[in-house]
Amino acid sequence: MLDLMLILLVDDPTPEPTEVKAGPLAFAIWIFMILAVVAIGFFLVRQLRRAQANKDAGMFGDEPVDRSAAPTDSEDR
Numbered sequence: 001m002l003d004l005m006l007i008l009l010v011d012d013p014t015p016e017p018t019e020v021k022a023g024p025l026a027f028a029i030w031i032f033m034i035l036a037v038v039a040i041g042f043f044l045v046r047q048l049r050r051a052q053a054n055k056d057a058g059m060f061g062d063e064p065v066d067r068s069a070a071p072t073d074s075e076d077r
Helices: 002-011 024-056
Strands: none
Touching: none
């Protein structure tokens, strides 16, 4: 049994770097992963904006914030 494993390991040639290609399926998976990250980022930003709007409206027990008034110099610091 050990002899068979050694023969398989010795006779198994590794391909040259020029012979190895990812293929169209790997490219499609790569594009899908990029689109998934973009979608997750988009929906995360949208949810954070909704949460901030609800917080400003006083939905979580905070004081409502009036963001329509322009900030003065003392409020910026």
